[in-house]
Amino acid sequence: MDQLTGSAAAGAVAYLAIFELRTALVEADSRMLRDSEGLLLSHVVALGAGSSQLVTYWASIDHYLSSQERIEAMLEDPPCVQGRVSQIASPPKPWWRAVKPTTLVLSAAALLGALEVLTNRYDRLFAEPQLTLKPDARFELTEGDEIRRTVTLRNQLPATGHSDVKLRASWEAQDAVGQSSQGELQLSEAFIPLLPGGDARELVIEGAAPGPGIYKMKVSASAEAGLLRGARSFVAPDVSFRVWARDPRGQVVYVNSNSVQAQYALRVQIGEPASKGLDCNLEIRGIPNLRYDARFYSPVGIYRDGDGLLTAGQEKDVVSILTWSTGPVESRREIQMELTLAGTSDTNWRDLAKDALLTCEARTEKLDEANR
DSSP, X not given: OEEEEEOGGGSOOOEEEEEEESSOOOHHHHHHHHTSTTEEEEEEEEEETTEXXXXXXXXXXXXXXXXXXXXXHHHTSOOSEEEEOOOOOOOOOOHHHHSOHHHHHXXXXXXXXXXXXXXXXXXXXXXXXXXEEEEXXXXXXXXXXXXXXXXXXXXXXXXXXXXXXXXXXXXXXXXXXXXXXXXXXXXXXXXXXXXXXXXXXXXXXXXXXOSSEEEXXXXXXXXXXSTTSXXXXXXXXXXXXXXXXXXXXXEEEEEEEOSSEEEEEEEEEESSOBTTOEEEEEEEESOOSOEEEEEEEOSSOEEESSSSOEEESOGGGOXXXXXXXXXXXXXXXXXXXXXXXXXXXXXXXXXXXXXXXXXXXXXXXXXXXXXX
């Protein structure tokens, strides 16, 4: 098939005329065909053995009739086939062939842009607050010290800011009978109007240390993100901390007993270092017939004043005193000494631990090595 002329896109084909060609078409013939009004398409079909045909398609029979004489005179023959065209069919074209590459590229860019806009709008409207609070690790203080710690606040949303960020810090303790106590701590920034997406702040927590004991430091925050989302609260992991008494503190703890003797743990907490050791005194009131059996153990060096209990008074007014000294003790430590006492079968060994008074104080002079 060759020598295509005209445009099939001008409209639907209404009439067909086919002519036998005696000779090949020349340029003048092709020009005349192109100038024919209503000609939609013309082409030559090579039939083999040197014969060929000219096929023409017309917008209407009227258009064909207006040009019929000229074409028949040019070709020196009437059409061998002519008639109205109906029931034209062709295979469906795949949609992707009907779309131009530029259209695909522009459509993809528009879709991506729309998705980005929707995502940004969604975050601004519906994003749920996502904050993390990471405080310092556990720590120790001495009575009278100031608390000064840090906590890192981070916005986990990369592109969405958090507004109205409110923070709170406090300490809390629970005593042996379950009663809790707490106190407020100060933050370098307790309110942040806007924390941008992906941003982080290191905040300072300050305040006076509570009395001696074991505590938990608590940090919490609340914030808003999407306009149509409410505020959400966040809680940091609790941080344990201990406050040591500045002066030594003693405690007598019952361990076990039989009918005539008992074992006790003597615990002493030291906040400030006792570089020259401690002088300790155990006072027991109202328990007669007590004896110290010379069994006394401590992880630090011990010097005892005498070989037994110093006792004064009678019966319920009796006072028994045991004194000793220790070697050097580092700061913020708890030392434990094991003591065994003997008595009678009617001795209330548990009440002894409750009523006994253990006191220690740092030595001002170095213990004489000869007396150890």
